[in-house]
Amino acid sequence: MSQDIYIPVSGDDPLDTSRQILSAIWEIRDLDAMILPQWHAANRRPEPTWITDRAALTSADPFAPVMTANAAKTTMDMVTRNGKDKIAIFLRPCELESLRILADRDRIELERVFVMSADCLGVLPEADFRRHLTLTTDCESITQETLQFAAQGGILPSRYKESCQLCHHPYPRDCDLHIWLFGVETHNGLVLSLRDDETAGELSKHIETLPVPKNIPGRREKVIQNLETWRGRSFGREGERYPDLNKTLDALAAHLRECQACRSRLEEHCPLFDSLDALDPLELKSWVRSCAGCGMCEHTCPEGYPLFSSILQIRHALFGRLSPDS
Ligand code: SF4
Numbered sequence: 001m002s003q004d005i006y007i008p009v010s011g012d013d014p015l016d017t018s019r020q021i022l023s024a025i026w027e028i029r030d031l032d033a034m035i036l037p038q039w040h041a042a043n044r045r046p047e048p049t050w051i052t053d054r055a056a057l058t059s060a061d062p063f064a065p066v067m068t069a070n071a072a073k074t075t076m077d078m079v080t081r082n083g084k085d086k087i088a089i090f091l092r093p094c095e096l097e098s099l100r101i102l103a104d105r106d107r108i109e110l111e112r113v114f115v116m117s118a119d120c121l122g123v124l125p126e127a128d129f130r131r132h133l134t135l136t137t138d139c140e141s142i143t144q145e146t147l148q149f150a151a152q153g154g155i156l157p158s159r160y161k162e163s164c165q166l167c168h169h170p171y172p173r174d175c176d177l178h179i180w181l182f183g184v185e186t187h188n189g190l191v192l193s194l195r196d197d198e199t200a201g202e203l204s205k206h207i208e209t210l211p212v213p214k215n216i217p218g219r220r221e222k223v224i225q226n227l228e229t230w231r232g233r234s235f236g237r238e239g240e241r242y243p244d245l246n247k248t249l250d251a252l253a254a255h256l257r258e259c260q261a262c263r264s265r266l267e268e269h270c271p272l273f274d275s276l277d278a279l280d281p282l283e284l285k286s287w288v289r290s291c292a293g294c295g296m297c298e299h300t301c302p303e304g305y306p307l308f309s310s311i312l313q314i315r316h317a318l319f320g321r322l323s324p325d326s
């Protein structure tokens, strides 16, 4: 049975508290490895990283508002390559959706993997992130700033990447551990929703746990409703931005046949795209249907083609939905 618990945050540092939680999970699950975003000093970016030493969690950052890759494919490769290891993963909701699609497609069981995620506060456009790096030597400050806005659902939504402004599943489903952020004053505490009460019980031996304050679930629901309303409107505006866009699979296929830049973008960044299949109408339809909305295909097309927006709008036109699970 699932159990929700509240972890008080000490020192006004929710990121540090999240690392303590991850460290405790490592010990409780007797893990061999974790895959999660970790800051890398060399390029000052949080990148999906395979960690085999628990001490490395001191630079883990599951909430950084920056996404260098959709880690679904890397995660799947590492999970299958290390078939005997006890592994935990921490992915964003859109990455988790991509991972599940890959697992279904390749018939890979994920049961042995401890799956963790969090309400997603969105990610910033690359240019904004770079600007932030020029202003500070403390990379993690961008995460701390973002977490300060969790109670209201994140920083102003208009500052996010286009994909995050349109995201309809910023909360994960079916996780072993889900960190609630929406509606939570993270400088005071974090809420964990754990799938099994045994892990919740074990966690309380490693870290202080309390009952979830009564006002948080209602506040979280309200924030989610507001986000959904805002994002629904964003989708309406998106349609108006490209009034002449041909929202058919044929038009998308024709563009992909012609545009090497868009094909390359997808080959490098979309975990679900297979270039060999791209010209087959059935495969193309299945790929568009499964798109997790992560936005890693957002780029500047030399032909001016709005690739991400096109995929999203075609999916909506064909399947009447904005995300794989909506
Ligand atoms: S698309 Fe959604 S889940 Fe993915 S990073 Fe953006 S807000 Fe988060």
Ligand code: SF4
Pocket (backbone or CB within 6 Å): 070, 098, 269, 270, 271, 272, 273, 290, 291, 292, 293, 294, 295, 296, 297, 298, 308, 311
């Ligand atoms: S098509 Fe774009 S938004 Fe969809 S999963 Fe692939 S990279 Fe992400």
